[in-house]
Amino acid sequence: MPRPSVRGKLVQAGLETLHAKGFNGCSIQDITEAAGVPKGSFFNHFKSKELLVLDVLGPYGESNRVDMLFDESKPPLERLRQHFNFLADSYARFDFERGCLLGNLGAEIATSHPPVREALREILQAWSGIVAGVLRKAQAAGEINPDLDADELGNFLVNAWEGIVLRLKIVKNREPVDEFLDVCFRLLLR
Amino acid sequence: MPRPSVRGKLVQAGLETLHAKGFNGCSIQDITEAAGVPKGSFFNHFKSKELLVLDVLGPYGESNRVDMLFDESKPPLERLRQHFNFLADSYARFDFERGCLLGNLGAEIATSHPPVREALREILQAWSGIVAGVLRKAQAAGEINPDLDADELGNFLVNAWEGIVLRLKIVKNREPVDEFLDVCFRLLLR
Numbered sequence: 001m002p003r004p005s006v007r008g009k010l011v012q013a014g015l016e017t018l019h020a021k022g023f024n025g026c027s028i029q030d031i032t033e034a035a036g037v038p039k040g041s042f043f044n045h046f047k048s049k050e051l052l053v054l055d056v057l058g059p060y061g062e063s064n065r066v067d068m069l070f071d072e073s074k075p076p077l078e079r080l081r082q083h084f085n086f087l088a089d090s091y092a093r094f095d096f097e098r099g100c101l102l103g104n105l106g107a108e109i110a111t112s113h114p115p116v117r118e119a120l121r122e123i124l125q126a127w128s129g130i131v132a133g134v135l136r137k138a139q140a141a142g143e144i145n146p147d148l149d150a151d152e153l154g155n156f157l158v159n160a161w162e163g164i165v166l167r168l169k170i171v172k173n174r175e176p177v178d179e180f181l182d183v184c185f186r187l188l189l190r
Numbered sequence: 191m192p193r194p195s196v197r198g199k200l201v202q203a204g205l206e207t208l209h210a211k212g213f214n215g216c217s218i219q220d221i222t223e224a225a226g227v228p229k230g231s232f233f234n235h236f237k238s239k240e241l242l243v244l245d246v247l248g249p250y251g252e253s254n255r256v257d258m259l260f261d262e263s264k265p266p267l268e269r270l271r272q273h274f275n276f277l278a279d280s281y282a283r284f285d286f287e288r289g290c291l292l293g294n295l296g297a298e299i300a301t302s303h304p305p306v307r308e309a310l311r312e313i314l315q316a317w318s319g320i321v322a323g324v325l326r327k328a329q330a331a332g333e334i335n336p337d338l339d340a341d342e343l344g345n346f347l348v349n350a351w352e353g354i355v356l357r358l359k360i361v362k363n364r365e366p367v368d369e370f371l372d373v374c375f376r377l378l379l380r
Binding site for chain 2: 011020021022023024025040097098099103104106107108109110111112117121124132148152153155156158159160161163164165166167169170173176179180182183187188
C-alpha cells in the first residue's frame with residue numbers, strides 16, 4: 001500500500017474531525033494534529049477550511065455505499081431498506097453522536113458558505129435521484145403502486161432520513177430509524 | 191409597554207443571532223452588540239453561551255405557535271397542515287436560510303453540549319406527543335385509519351419535518367415542504 005500523501009492525510013483527518021466536531025467546532029490546527037502533519041502544511045494544500053470541506057464530501061459519499069442501491073441481485077425495496085440500515089449501523093458505531101456529515105454541514109454552514117451549500121444541493125439531488133430510480137424499479141417489479149410519484153418520494157425519503165439522523169443524535173438510540181422503516185416500508189411504499 | 195431588561199434584550203438578541211449564525215458561528219460580542227448592551231453585562235446574566243441557549247429555547251418554541259394544534263374549531267388534519275404551513279412561512283421570511291433553531295442546534299452541538307441535547311430531547315418529545323395527540327383526534331373524527339400508531343407517526347412526522355427544513359436551507363425554495371405535505375397528507379395520513 002502506498003504511503004498516504006500529506007494531502008490525503010489532511011482529507012482523511014479533515015473528514016473525521018469535521019464529522020466529530022462540526023465546521024466551526026474544529027480549528028485547522030485540530031485537523032493538522034489529527035493528520036499528524038505540521039500546521040503550516042495545511043495551506044500548501046488548501047486555501048481555507050471551506051475548500052477542505054468540499055474535498056472531504058467525495059470520500060464521505062463513498063463511505064455511505066450508495067452503490068448498494070444498484071445491486072440488481074436483490075429486490076428493489078430490500079436494497080433500499082438495506083441502504084438505510086447500513087447508514088444507521090454506521091452512525092451506531094459512533095453511538096449516534098456524529099450523525100450525517102451532509103446534514104451537519106447543511107444545518108451549520110449552508111447559509112454562511114454558499115459553495116458548500118451548492119455542493120450539498122448537488123449531492124442530495126443525486127442521492128434523491130438514485131432512490132427515485134430504485135422506487136421506479138420497485139414499481140416495475142410490482143412491489144409498489146405504479147401511480148406513486150417516484151421523484152417526489154425519492155426527495156421525501158432522503159429529506160425525512162436526514163431528519164431521522166438528527167433525532168438519532170439527540171436520543172442516541174435507533175428507535176427513530178425503526179419508526180422510519182416501519183412507516184416508510186409498511187405504510188408508504190406499497 | 192415596559193422597557194425590556196438587559197436580560198430580556200440578551201435573550202431576544204441571542205435567539206436572533208444564534209438562529210442566523212449558529213452556536214459556534216457567533217461570539218458573545220456578536221450577541222451583546224445585537225442586544226445593544228455592554229459586552230461585560232453578558233456575564234452578569236449568563237455564565238456561558240450554553241446557558242443562554244437553554245434560555246432562548248422557550249421563546250423560540252413559543253414563536254412556533256404549537257398552540258395552533260389545540261384549536262378545536264378546526265378539524266385535526268387541517269390543524270396539522272396549517273401548523274406545518276405556518277412554520278414553512280416563518281422560514282420563508284428569512285429566505286429559508288435560517289431553518290429551525292432546534293434542528294440547527296441539534297446538528298451542531300447536541301454532542302458537544304449535553305445539557306442542550308437534553309433540552310432538545312424534551313422539546314422534540316413534547317412536540318411529537320402533541321402531534322400524536324392531533325392524530326388521535328383525527329382517528330376519533332374518522333379522518334384517518336384508527337389502526338395507525340399515532341405515537342410512532344407523531345415522532346416520524348416531527349423527525350421528517352426537521353429533515354425537510356434542512357433541505358429548505360439548501361434549495362432555498364418551498365418545494366420540499368410541498369412534497370412533504372403531499373406525501374404525508376395524501377399518502378400517509380388516510
